[in-house]
Amino acid sequence: MEQLVPEWRNGPRDFQVDVWAHILDKIPVLLVTHTGGGKTASFWGPICILQHLLKHPVPSMAKPPKSPVGIIITPLVELGNNHAREISQHGL
Numbered sequence: 001m002e003q004l005v006p007e008w009r010n011g012p013r014d015f016q017v018d019v020w021a022h023i024l025d026k027i028p029v030l031l032v033t034h035t036g037g038g039k040t041a042s043f044w045g046p047i048c049i050l051q052h053l054l055k056h057p058v059p060s061m062a063k064p065p066k067s068p069v070g071i072i073i074t075p076l077v078e079l080g081n082n083h084a085r086e087i088s089q090h091g092l
Contacts, residue, residue, distance in 0.1 A: 012041060012045060013038055013041075015038070015042075016038050016041050016042045016045060017045075019031055019042040019045070020042070020045040020046050020049065023043075023045075023046040023070075024046055024049065024050075029042075040083060040086075043070050043072055044087065044092070046068070046070070047068060047070060047087070047092050048092065050064045050065070050068045051068075051092060054066065
């Protein structure tokens, strides 16, 4: 994760790892937190993990989808555009 997002020096928060586990287990998640509370990393994490698993498969794990899809609902169009721009700048 540090190689992909070097500005994320402190790593994920505990609740973000919990969200990742739920998403990767295909359990729907509704995350509500304040601005700057870590929502973006909560949906970036599983995408990064799936991309890594596509490049470095683990024999004992199910193969991830080739094109994982996440539905992110934002209150503002520009916020969604910013997310899309940032995630594509990181090669995701």
